Amino acid sequence: MENSVGKSINFIKTSEKAQHQATYHHKIGHKHGEGSAIDYYAYASKIRHWNPGFKVAFSFTTLLLCIGLNNPFVSIAVILGMAFLTVVKGGLPLSAYLSVLLIPLTFILLGTIAIGVDFSRQPLGQFNLYLGLGYIFTSVDKLQEMAVLMLKVFGAISAMIMMTLSTPSAEIIGVLRKAHVPKLVIELMNLIYRYIFILLDVFNNMRNSADSRQGYCDFKTSCTTFGSVASNLLVVSLKKSNAYYTAMEARGYDGDLVFLEEEKPFQISHLFIAAGFLFFLLLLWYVTK
Amino acid sequence: MKEPILKVNNLHYSYGTGNPALKGVSINIYQGEKIAVIGSNGSGKSTFFLNANGVLTADHGEISYQGTVINKKNLKELRKNIGIVFQDADNQIIASTVMAEVGFGPMNLKLPREEVIRRVDEALTYMNILDFKDRPPHYLSGGEKKRVTIADIIAMKSEVIIFDEPTAALDPLNAQMLEEVLVKLGAEGKTMLISTHDVDFAYRWAERAIVFNQGKIIADGTPLEIFQNREVLKQANLKRPAMLDVYEMLVEKKMVKNTNDYPTSPAELKILLEK
Numbered sequence: 001m002e003n004s005v006g007k008s009i010n011f012i013k014t015s016e017k018a019q020h021q022a023t024y025h026h027k028i029g030h031k032h033g034e035g036s037a038i039d040y041y042a043y044a045s046k047i048r049h050w051n052p053g054f055k056v057a058f059s060f061t062t063l064l065l066c067i068g069l070n071n072p073f074v075s076i077a078v079i080l081g082m083a084f085l086t087v088v089k090g091g092l093p094l095s096a097y098l099s100v101l102l103i104p105l106t107f108i109l110l111g112t113i114a115i116g117v118d119f120s121r122q123p124l125g126q127f128n129l130y131l132g133l134g135y136i137f138t139s140v141d142k143l144q145e146m147a148v149l150m151l152k153v154f155g156a157i158s159a160m161i162m163m164t165l166s167t168p169s170a171e172i173i174g175v176l177r178k179a180h181v182p183k184l185v186i187e188l189m190n191l192i193y194r195y196i197f198i199l200l201d202v203f204n205n206m207r208n209s210a211d212s213r214q215g216y217c218d219f220k221t222s223c224t225t226f227g228s229v230a231s232n233l234l235v236v237s238l239k240k241s242n243a244y245y246t247a248m249e250a251r252g253y254d255g256d257l258v259f260l261e262e263e264k265p266f267q268i269s270h271l272f273i274a275a276g277f278l279f280f281l282l283l284l285w286y287v288t289k
Numbered sequence: 290m291k292e293p294i295l296k297v298n299n300l301h302y303s304y305g306t307g308n309p310a311l312k313g314v315s316i317n318i319y320q321g322e323k324i325a326v327i328g329s330n331g332s333g334k335s336t337f338f339l340n341a342n343g344v345l346t347a348d349h350g351e352i353s354y355q356g357t358v359i360n361k362k363n364l365k366e367l368r369k370n371i372g373i374v375f376q377d378a379d380n381q382i383i384a385s386t387v388m389a390e391v392g393f394g395p396m397n398l399k400l401p402r403e404e405v406i407r408r409v410d411e412a413l414t415y416m417n418i419l420d421f422k423d424r425p426p427h428y429l430s431g432g433e434k435k436r437v438t439i440a441d442i443i444a445m446k447s448e449v450i451i452f453d454e455p456t457a458a459l460d461p462l463n464a465q466m467l468e469e470v471l472v473k474l475g476a477e478g479k480t481m482l483i484s485t486h487d488v489d490f491a492y493r494w495a496e497r498a499i500v501f502n503q504g505k506i507i508a509d510g511t512p513l514e515i516f517q518n519r520e521v522l523k524q525a526n527l528k529r530p531a532m533l534d535v536y537e538m539l540v541e542k543k544m545v546k547n548t549n550d551y552p553t554s555p556a557e558l559k560i561l562l563e564k
Contacts, residue, residue, distance in 0.1 A: 039425075040428070043424070043425065043428070168385075168386075168425065169385065170384075170385040170386050170389065170425070190384070190385065191383070193385050194382075194383060194384065194385050194426070194427075197425075197426075197427035198379055198427075201379075201427075240380065243375075243377070243380040244380055244383065246339065246344050246380075247373075247375050247380055247381040247383070248383060248393075249344045249368070250339070250342050250344050250368060250372070250373045250375075251368070251372070251393060251394040251397060251441065251442075251445065252365060252368045252369060252394060252397035252398060252445075253393075253397055254365070254397065256397075258396045258397075259384050259389035259392065259393065259396065260388055260389050260391075260392030260393075260395075260396055260402075260405055260406070260409065261389065262386075262388060262423060
């Protein structure tokens with residue numbers, strides 16, 4: 001029994017884990033298993049006990065406002081507001097937050113550069129650069145447009161990330177169920193979520209065992225090994241799904257996958273603060289438009 | 290004679306490939322019995338369990354629960370009253386939080402929400418894992434997962450609990466925890482069937498042992514009778530429990546008196562030696 005107590009303390013000490021990362025893993029970068037890190041952060045978030053419906057609705061409205069109002073000041077306010085919620089209220093270390101944001105940020109940069117910059121045979125625009133075959137050119141207007149777009153997308157994404165970093169997937173699925181998303185989709189989401197981790201586990205074991213037998217010694221071998229591991233994974237997952245179904249039936253499953261969900265009380269004060277924030281965004285838009 | 294809680298009569302079952310897995314299994318199980326089901330891999334133990342729970346439907350033969358023959362209509366009653374704790378916890382845990390997982394069975398029994406919550410809390414407290422309530426299963430250790438799977442069945446309040454090789458893949462501390470839970474459940478009068486390869490455990494814990502071999506029950510009796518029957522042990526490829534060997538050696542060397550008071554654990558042997 002003692003070991004379980006130790007474990008639960010470990011689990012709570014995310015900040016310690018982040019500290020370790022900050023000390024021994026200096027760069028803001030990625031290691032393997034970043035995907036499940038997001039899941040882990042959601043469970044460790046200090047605002048996890050907030051009503052999930054509220055969090056989903058709030059981040060979604062913020063996202064809509066951020067895109068709909070199309071105003072750089074609103075975007076900045078959203079970015080700052082969401083960072084405040086996730087880092088200060090949620091207790092996620094800043095480095096971890098930036099590390100999570102780095103993935104979409106890369107895409108945003110790559111995507112918006114394509115909008116800001118254009119190619120031509122002739123020297124056009126306010127700024128151009130001769131590259132032998134032709135020119136790449138841009139203008140202040142274009143650059144401004146690019147910056148505004150970048151802020152807008154970044155704001156929208158940080159609203160969504162606030163939700164994912166504070167609400168475990170099971171709760172988000174619960175909210176979707178209450179929003180009358182078709183039952184089949186909900187059941188699939190639940191099963192897929194659980195299954196991802198099992199498959200990852202199995203895959204890791206297979207990969208490690210292949211690795212220990214020099215299965216990844218050079219490129220060609222790696223490709224063959226990857227193929228075998230993938231096909232083996234398919235066979236294993238088919239077997240597992242069978243075992244799963246058996247276990248479900250043994251506990252009286254009869255076609256309806258219903259899970260017990262925890263009801264998290266809705267706090268009126270949150271509603272007021274959220275309404276205040278949204279109103280502030282509207283006001284900001286009105287003043288600066 | 291008491292009425293058996295579970296009565297299995299001439300059960301035959303074969304998987305899709307045509308290989309018969311059970312070839313005429315008959316057994317009566319009585320309320321509150323602690324039964325060890327032993328036998329080598331592929332001898333039909335797991336198939337028997339799945340038949341007993343109604344997940345697999347026998348090709349031939351019948352199962353009655355408390356005197357009622359089970360058919361398609363009252364299958365649900367059988368599943369409610371006979372719970373299986375599967376060998377691999379990862380094949381049993383389906384929900385993405387411990388609470389939802391333990392609530393899965395009671396929810397399928399269509400109990401009201403308050404009752405489900407009450408049972409979940411009760412089962413988690415019983416297994417000493419109430420702290421894990423809203424944790425996802427993929428952040429639990431092997432022993433913790435095992436506890437969750439046992440809580441699954443406790444929350445269903447099954448009369449008969451089947452454990453499929455529960456001690457496999459557990460460390461000694463967790464195995465001991467499991468044994469404590471088994472003793473506790475036994476004290477509450479639950480009927481338990483446990484399949485195991487750990488003969489020492491079977492000898493120590495069980496009141497009755499059933500030996501499976503190639504789809505048939507080849508022996509049924511007290512663990513002492515079974516483990517003294519060399520023919521059965523040879524046929525089923527079983528080892529003798531260490532305590533039995535030790536005791537017989539001590540008797541042979543006249544170091545203890547042969548009282549037929551067989552010790553099943555080192556602690557019991559100590560008491561015997563100190564007499």
